Amino acid sequence: MKHGWRLAARNLGRNRRRNLATGASIALGFCGLVLIGGYAVRVERFLRTNTVYLQQVGHLAIYRDGGLERGVAQPARFALSADDQRRITSVLGGTPEVELVGRHLIGMGLAGNGCTTVPFSALGVEPEVQARVLAHPEVQAASPELARPLRGELLARYPNVAGAAALSAGLAELLGKTRIHDELAASPPNGSAALAPDCAVRTGGARADVDANVQLAALTWAGTMSAVDVEVVNLFHTPLAETEDGTLVTSLATLQQLYATDAVSYLSVYLRDARDAHRLAAALERAIDAAGVPVRVYPFDDERVGPYYAGTMPFLTSLVGFIGLLVAAVVVLSIVNAMTLSMLERTRELGMLRALGFSRGQVLGLCLREATLLAVMAVGVGLALALTIATMINHSGARFSPPGVPGSILFLLTPTPALCAALATLIVPLAAGAAWLAVRKKTRASVVGLLHEQVS
Amino acid sequence: MSLLLTSLTAALCAAAAPPAPGLPSPPVDAASLVRDADRARGGLAEGITWTVEVTSTEDGSATTTAYLVRARGDDALAEVTAPAHAKGEKLLFSGGALWFIKPGLKKPVAVSTRQKLAGPAAAGDVASTNYARDYAAELVGEDDVGGAAAWRLELKATGPSATYDRIRYWVAKSGRQALKAEFLTVGGDVVKTATFEYDNKLTVAGKPLELISRMTITDAMGEGAVSVVRFGAPKAEAHPASIFTLESAVR
Numbered sequence: 001m002k003h004g005w006r007l008a009a010r011n012l013g014r015n016r017r018r019n020l021a022t023g024a025s026i027a028l029g030f031c032g033l034v035l036i037g038g039y040a041v042r043v044e045r046f047l048r049t050n051t052v053y054l055q056q057v058g059h060l061a062i063y064r065d066g067g068l069e070r071g072v073a074q075p076a077r078f079a080l081s082a083d084d085q086r087r088i089t090s091v092l093g094g095t096p097e098v099e100l101v102g103r104h105l106i107g108m109g110l111a112g113n114g115c116t117t118v119p120f121s122a123l124g125v126e127p128e129v130q131a132r133v134l135a136h137p138e139v140q141a142a143s144p145e146l147a148r149p150l151r152g153e154l155l156a157r158y159p160n161v162a163g164a165a166a167l168s169a170g171l172a173e174l175l176g177k178t179r180i181h182d183e184l185a186a187s188p189p190n191g192s193a194a195l196a197p198d199c200a201v202r203t204g205g206a207r208a209d210v211d212a213n214v215q216l217a218a219l220t221w222a223g224t225m226s227a228v229d230v231e232v233v234n235l236f237h238t239p240l241a242e243t244e245d246g247t248l249v250t251s252l253a254t255l256q257q258l259y260a261t262d263a264v265s266y267l268s269v270y271l272r273d274a275r276d277a278h279r280l281a282a283a284l285e286r287a288i289d290a291a292g293v294p295v296r297v298y299p300f301d302d303e304r305v306g307p308y309y310a311g312t313m314p315f316l317t318s319l320v321g322f323i324g325l326l327v328a329a330v331v332v333l334s335i336v337n338a339m340t341l342s343m344l345e346r347t348r349e350l351g352m353l354r355a356l357g358f359s360r361g362q363v364l365g366l367c368l369r370e371a372t373l374l375a376v377m378a379v380g381v382g383l384a385l386a387l388t389i390a391t392m393i394n395h396s397g398a399r400f401s402p403p404g405v406p407g408s409i410l411f412l413l414t415p416t417p418a419l420c421a422a423l424a425t426l427i428v429p430l431a432a433g434a435a436w437l438a439v440r441k442k443t444r445a446s447v448v449g450l451l452h453e454q455v456s
Numbered sequence: 457m458s459l460l461l462t463s464l465t466a467a468l469c470a471a472a473a474p475p476a477p478g479l480p481s482p483p484v485d486a487a488s489l490v491r492d493a494d495r496a497r498g499g500l501a502e503g504i505t506w507t508v509e510v511t512s513t514e515d516g517s518a519t520t521t522a523y524l525v526r527a528r529g530d531d532a533l534a535e536v537t538a539p540a541h542a543k544g545e546k547l548l549f550s551g552g553a554l555w556f557i558k559p560g561l562k563k564p565v566a567v568s569t570r571q572k573l574a575g576p577a578a579a580g581d582v583a584s585t586n587y588a589r590d591y592a593a594e595l596v597g598e599d600d601v602g603g604a605a606a607w608r609l610e611l612k613a614t615g616p617s618a619t620y621d622r623i624r625y626w627v628a629k630s631g632r633q634a635l636k637a638e639f640l641t642v643g644g645d646v647v648k649t650a651t652f653e654y655d656n657k658l659t660v661a662g663k664p665l666e667l668i669s670r671m672t673i674t675d676a677m678g679e680g681a682v683s684v685v686r687f688g689a690p691k692a693e694a695h696p697a698s699i700f701t702l703e704s705a706v707r
Contacts, residue, residue, distance in 0.1 A: 223512055225542075227558045
């Protein structure tokens with residue numbers, strides 16, 4: 001039909017109040033969907049960043065076969081030896097999708113301050129790799145607060161401090177280590193730490209903070225007692241609340257010294273594109289097996305390495321999906337209602353168009369064009385509204401505490417272009433479909449019937 | 457009333473008279489049994505010095521650590537003499553607390569007596585032998601252990617320095633030495649078992665004493681890890697209290 005879109009646009013101007021109301025409902029519905037979607041995108045990105053970068057699982061975690069399940073109980077048997085690491089690194093070196101590889105050692109033991117000891121769970125990292133991981137653009141965009149230590153600097157900034165270590169804030173409090181290396185260097189304490197502090201006269205941890213050193217004791221992998229000194233250079237919040245009172249991060253070399261080994265627990269592989277994780281997991285597992293190291297490669301969304309991500313995302317998806325469905329239903333009903341009323345009022349007009357020679361399809365097409373134009377304009381308004389609201393919220397500095405995460409993070413809404421485009425391509429056809437439902441019956445009526453129909 | 461008086465008189469006479477052959481033995485004091493068993497395991501108030509070698513087999517690999525142990529009453533200082541890389545490391549049990557001291561380490565580390573030392577052997581198995589202090593004992597029966605008649609006792613931990621929550625303990629009627637022990641959780645599950653042998657001889661205060669020579673600890677819950685603790689070259693020595701202080705041990 002020639003000039004069909006122009007005619008549809010002019011028709012929209014005839015029933016301004018009703019079209020305004022319909023357009024407003026579409027715009028608000030679209031706005032709501034964009035904001036909810038923006039929230040879901042934000043939370044997904046936070047959880048993914050948290051798992052992949054902050055917990056240093058990587059997009060892929062490579063364990064010796066059985067190492068994830070039994071590595072803590074039998075580390076000597078299920079760790080990756082120095083030779084295993086060389087073979088795996090060689091395979092990874094030939095994989096262009098790999099951006100970065102980190103080696104990690106996990107261990108447990110007792111952390112002491114000379115008077116008391118507290119159980120710890122430690123992660124040994126390569127300081128330079130950790131610094132690169134925490135400075136990654138994804139981290140800076142999603143969780144910059146959690147990537148920064150609460151106090152002090154990252155381990156890589158202390159190459160000359162023997163046994164530089166980071167303590168979770170809860171563990172530091174339990175050990176009475178209220179001052180870190182930099183703070184003590186800036187203001188030397190009045191007294192010096194005794195080799196054997198008089199714990200009996202110590203009150204409220206007051207004596208523990210005269211220095212920043214902590215003793216780590218554990219069993220070596222060969223089964224003998226061992227201990228090393230570490231120096232607290234930073235305090236941090238752990239990504240999960242339940243680990244806040246007992247987590248310690250130090251250099252891989254320090255932890256290897258404690259456990260008297262050159263092995264590592266796992267390798268974390270950071271990819272250029274997270275979407276490659278599943279495809280590469282299977283391919284790398286085969287390639288590394290072929291290189292003579294029996295391994296299992298876990299993508300970050302596997303509940304065994306990323307339980308928080310794997311457990312939260314289905315809940316979030318179903319919640320957002322349900323709310324989105326409700327909003328979409330409201331939009332559809334609004335359009336059906338508006339178009340039905342419009343068709344009732346325009347019955348004789350439709351009859352006139354048919355009498356002038358318009359076919360049923362052309363009349364239907366005209367109505368669908370009207371609905372589509374209305375939806376497109378409403379989507380534009382809704383998008384502008386959503387972006388304005390998101391910008392206002394993002395600049396308000398509002399914070400919230402995600403469940404299970406110590407501390408708070410910025411409340412951000414991040415509606416991505418892909419999300420907005422996807423929602424627009426959903427809403428506009430939905431509006432056209434709703435209009436088709438409302439007008440198709442009318443267009444089937446006879447011309448005479450349409451012209452003589454009484455409109456109440 | 458006369459019947460009651462007659463019964464009471466008979467009971468008093470029976471209590472005062474020595475037991476007739478075939479009648480039950482007089483009640484045994486569980487606490488004194490444990491004290492005597494402690495002495496045979498090295499808990500000498502007078503002081504003792506000996507070597508203790510712990511060989512543990514776990515996951516198919518064996519490790520051996522040798523200690524020179526000096527003990528007096530409740531206190532003990534165990535210094536590693538082998539392997540060479542661990543030489544000089546110490547375990548100090550003093551004032552109810554156990555410390556791990558390593559040369560070069562800035563401060564000693566407080567560890568639990570339950571701290572795994574090697575294989576199923578806990579730190580308390582080497583450094584803390586005083587069951588009479590750490591447990592409340594109750595005599596619960598009699599058994600035959602390897603052909604020897606033994607009292608069976610139930611020991612329950614009374615303080616935080618105890619290595620185990622509960623111990624089922626068999627003490628020989630002859631010689632009052634511990635023959636066997638089962639170490640239990642609070643819930644009553646056996647986590648480890650131990651057997652004791654007494655081939656060391658020592659004269660203490662002019663009296664000969666048979667001392668423990670070997671303690672074999674077997675993991676009852678895992679894959680059968682075993683620690684054999686061999687006690688050798690015992691010498692009765694009076695140690696000054698000062699060697700059992702943290703200040704002295706860290707120097």
